[in-house]
Amino acid sequence: MKADSPHILCVNPWVHDFAAFDFWARPLGLFTIAAILRQNRVRVSFLDCMNRFHPRKTNPVKVYWDGRGPFDKTQIPLPRALDAHLGHVSKKFTRYGALKEWIEQDLLAMDRPDLILVTSLMTYWATGVAETIALLKKIFPDVPVVLGGIYATLCETHARKYSGADQVITGPAEPVLADLVETYTGFTLNEMPDPADLDTTPFAALDLQDAIAYAPILTSRGCPFSCEYCASSFLEPRLRRRSPENVFQELCHWHNNFQVKNFAFYDDALLINPERYAFPLLERIIDEKMDIFFHTPNAVHIKEISAKAADLMFKAGFKTIRLGLETADFSSHRHDIKVKRNEFFTAVDHLRTSGFAKDQLGAYLLCGLPGQNLDEVEASVNLVKGLGLTPVLAYYTPIPHTPMWADAVKNARFDITAHPALTNNSLFPCVRSQQDLDRISQLKKIVK
Template sequence: MKVSLIFPKLPETSTFIGTVKEAEKYSKDKIEFYGFPPMGILYLATYLREKNFDVSILDQFARGYSVERTLKWIKQENPDVLGFSTITTAGTGIISAEISRRVKEEINPNIKILFGNYHATFNDRRILEKYPFVDACIRGEGEKTLLEIAEKVEKDQNFEEIKGLTYRDNGRIVRNDDRPRIENMDTLPFPDRNLLGNVEYKNTVEGLELSVGKFTSAASSRGCAFQCSFCSSSMFWGKWRPRSPENIIDELSILEDQGFNNLLWVDDNFTISKKRLLKLSDLIRKEKFDFNWMAEGRVTQSSKELLNAMKQMGCKILSFGVESGSQRLLEWYNKKITLNQVYDAVKNSKKVGIDMILANFIVGAPIETREEIIETLNFSLKLDIDFPQFHILGIIPGNWIWDQMVKEKKINPDDCWEVGTAVLPIPLSEIMERIRQTHIKFMKRPSYISRQIAKTLKSRYRQKAVLQNIKNIERWDIWNSWKPFWG
């Protein structure tokens, strides 16, 4: 009995960017990928293997495999169950469907094909209605659901009792009850990154490689305590469920033994519990771990005490979800923050010495005016941050904005459920040009350049990152990454 899991590559039309370097070009034994490991299928695969199932993983995105090469891999693995991790905004459900069709037609019609992750959770019926070769969709957290599927397939039994599953039964689509989420996160095994094979992942921000050393990602919690209107996390993961500091320390010890010293915490909000972070900081310093790491924080949870503890435990890059320079938009996004709190969070981060401070912004909301877009872009120039990151608001199934736009008949869900859409207040070309001009203005300010030089002279981490990027400049696509902003 074998289960194979695939993290699909992105369609050419996707706005996501990843850079793959061929193994034979730069190294005899590894593939370099500028992105981070697919933690979802890593958790699933490790969980199944702990239950004595044979499991394999293909990160098609990182390896850059074509559909043909992926089909060859599937044929070699010869799985009984084949699962795809699908994301709406990346459009990976479409390429997963194409691979699935050919698997059934060309390899083995008896392989059970599953879709999971956000796209499958919020589009389960639509997927099964459109693609008859997909057997089931796992909704939400997948470890226990996938385990029960594997057990049922092994015993040649049907799926009628499996919670969290929508499946096909003799031409009929059946949607079982939701599965309760795992309450104790410490019961999950640590994801085994060796399952990813010879892929070496790299962390990048604005085209610059910032993983100084061996890099991976990790999750210290699942879920979110907030319900931003543009986000699907709380509907997918439910309430915030943390791992204990002691459990995290145990995983960090393993990662240290494996040579990792750079981490990206993929939590939706790493700073949600001050008490937990302070204890984790104490334990990390006690164990004398030497990790450089990046995380996302919330501006309302950015006291100097908390940020200083993060600095002491190795935080080099902190990214804030600012989203807008308009208080009206922040309220529409249900962010529950103020612009003054944004200023305070950035100021406190600078005071404690966080090496790199990022801020994420969203523009293009349906209710946004041209003046508010300009207000947000200008707000990025007022903050003492190292890089602004701008995003066009994507409207996808699973969040409040999608439901609202469907209710107001501003979108037809039948037209855009597979890749999402946008309802822009002004032309996209104008928004992109304004973003480009803001990037140019941001980077070319003499005060910004002088601050960056001063920070780099004081930061050993930043110095290493600069030297690394100079050394590797011909090995990756920094200039093309920045080209849209510099013209």
């Protein structure tokens, strides 16, 4: 007879890639789902294949001052899809995360779950998802596995055919979570967040981790822009915001109860409409004299960096600022240029005046776009360096359901539609000539 409250296992799968590092990367959506389940008295377990702090680890864990650090890694064979379309690849292909035998031992020691929920992030990490689900099926062959997340949403057909999951869901999981749990376990979730009010969503269950090196924070969902290369508007069609007070209470929760010092904003729109959202939050943090650090790996919109914004960000404890510059060719209309030259220079001046040091400021520059002239990239790198900022090359990943996808398919030097792994930005799929590939290698050296 089934227990009143089911046991649900939430899984963060392995990453298969040529290179990976923990740049404040946590499965925030999965932790949010886990929090909703716990709110409904569901017994939740968490299996983190990417656990840098696995209890079976004997070597010291390397943790930078800001919470980042390297993953454990194991070299694995190149997936057949890559081998067949690329031929010989000199780069080493790697499983990043905890050792496979550790994860298998974790599963064997675990009580049998009634349902397994697996998330997915980058589309080109599809083989890591498949390997994780294969192991779950080996240990718990009769337990249903449901896959969601970014890869599942953007590459739904591929995920249904090759992931090994019993069911694939697309888009945000909250609207379908209650139906999923009732279908597979017979249990009813009575307390569900209001999709129109993000403040009703419980704080993500980050405490399920063995250690909380940093806390990801999302003050909003969605983005007011629709950049050609980005899938944000497909994944989250409308912009929704949490109240500044709700976000502040979450910061207090992790800092006061779990001694978390570093926070990474995952927002696409952190500084949009700042008088109503960001400024009240930052002023509250400053007033409370909270000794915490903030990082913006998703970049902030340059146009919104006023003198007041820069001053509040500095006083509140922002330590890593990434600007969404994309290119310093301000005359170009090839892509969605969101900032003018004078706006960029003014924003940088505000940040420097407020007290930010050179090594705290970086600007993302797109590289490897279909048909891109690398002269433009080099000029952008030089301009950014000339201003005393760190140029950060953001290598283009072709993503289905984006306006640029058709252009990427047309310009790619191999068939990127054959397998998501072929869109890996380490392969520079839309850079057609060896000369340009060599030049990108030189640009990497200039940036360093």
